[in-house]
Amino acid sequence: MRRLAFRDERWPLRDAFVISRGAKTEAHVVVAEIGEGDHVGRGEAVPYARYGEDVDGVLAEIAAVRAAIETGASRPVLQGLMPAGAARNALDCALWDLEAKQAGARAWTLAGRERLDPVKTCYTLSLDTPEAMAEAARLHARRPMLKLKIGGPDDLDRVAAVRRAAPRTRLIVDANEALGFDDLTRLAPEFARLDVQLVEQPLPAGEDAALEGWASPVPLCADESLHTRAELADCARRYAYVNIKLDKAGGLTEALALAAEARAQGLEVMVGCMVATSLAIAPALLVAQGARVVDLDGPLLLARDREPGLPISGSLIEPPPPALWG
Template sequence: MAALAARVERWPLAQPFVISRGAKTQAEVVVAEIAEGPHRGRGEAVPYPRYGETVEDVLAQIEGARARIEAGCGRAELQGLLPAGAARNALDCALWDLEAKRAGVRAWTLAGRARLDPVKTCFTISLGPVEAMAEAARANARRPMLKLKIGARDDLDAVAAVREAAPRARLIVDANEALTFDDLRRLAPELVRLGVMLVEQPLPAGEDDALEGYDSPVPLCADESLHTRAELAACVGRYGLVNIKLDKAGGLTEALALAADARAAGLGLMVGCMVATSLAMAPAMILAQGAEVVDLDGPLLLTRDREPGLTIEGSMIAPPSSDLWG
């Protein structure tokens, strides 16, 4: 008989994390633990207000699944038990962890991988005054890839300042739905001139039908417009890449299936995260293998990480230890 527990944890951020929709100073996460005999599986998720989630609702969803989980519900059954989102992610990742520990193998073996390789992550520059963004870029100029948040049509100065401060870094611009189609068409050639390699979610989700037939000079990546395989077909012809996050997909199980279908549809992969600890990043390391862009910098944005956490040297993330996850 399994035993399920869930709790809320709050982890202070080193600096306020600011995007076009608002700011936060701490990562508020939900951790689910499933114990069975000597084995314990853990999963961490981030309730996200943009998708109508609160900590209380996520805890309530987990509590509502308690009887089925403690009776032995597996990952396949879980997909129909809860909708995609943070609650299912926490439970799905906990079940992966528990299954790996029961079997005495690593989680990536269960996922069909012979090994897990290190990956290089982006580092995020929060939205703010131009000089503040430039200073943050200057402090991280040795990182191979920076992702900067923009929030309006007039943020080209910020992009230019970041480019000057970090001339060798590859740049991604993340609008978090803040642009109009006219903004995008006006900005795109300038972003190419500044060496931007990718623009993430330029338009509001639900309004990106404007991208049909648009030949963007800079590749576009869907984020808020894609959660699960249900939204994938609509992204084809509008975006060149899709950003898969475990919290949006509702866990590693759906995320792996989504990644396979996205590849089959000719889309590139970005693997992203919410701001959280290493426990949330560890399952995404499996998903990140071979992705064109990896954005798993959550632990780098905290004042401290959980112990043990992932080993991150510069922007290189090593595979997780079994003591952390999987």
């Protein structure tokens, strides 16, 4: 008989994390633990306020499937029991971890990979004044890629300030749905002039059909417009990249399938995260294998991480130790 335990945890951030929709000073996460015999599998998820999720709701979703989990529901069964979202992510990742421990193998082996390679993550600069963002960029100018948040159509000066402060690093601009189509067509050539590599979710999800047939001078990436494979066909007509996050996809199982199908449809893959501890990031490393862009900097934004955490040197993330996950 399995045992299911779950709880919420709060992890303070090093600095406030600010995007166009608001700010946070802590990562409020949900952890699920599934035990069977001597083995316990763990998964961590972050409720997505953008989609109406909160911690209490995610805990209630997990509680609602307790009987199914404790009587042996498998990962494929879980996909039909729950919708995509943070609750399913926590349970799905916990089941992956449990299966790996029971098999005496690593999770990536169960996923069909011989090894898990290190990945280089970009580092996110929160939305702030141009001067403050430039100072942050100077502090992190040696990183291979920076992602800067913008909050609206008047933020070109922020991008320019970051570029001056970090002239050699690769840049991503993340609008978090804060632009209109006219704003984007005006700004995109300027982003290209500043050597921006990618613009993430410029338009609100549901309003991005305007992108069809438009040749952007900077590649565009779907984030809020993509959850699972159900949205891929629309995204393939509008974007060059898709940002896959386990909390949106509802777990590693769907995220791996989503990445494979995205590539089959000619899309490049970006792998992203919410602000969370290493326990949430470890499963995403499997999806990040071969991804063109990796944004798994959640633990770097915390005042302290889980112990043991992921081995991270600068922007290089090594595979997780077994005591953490997988």
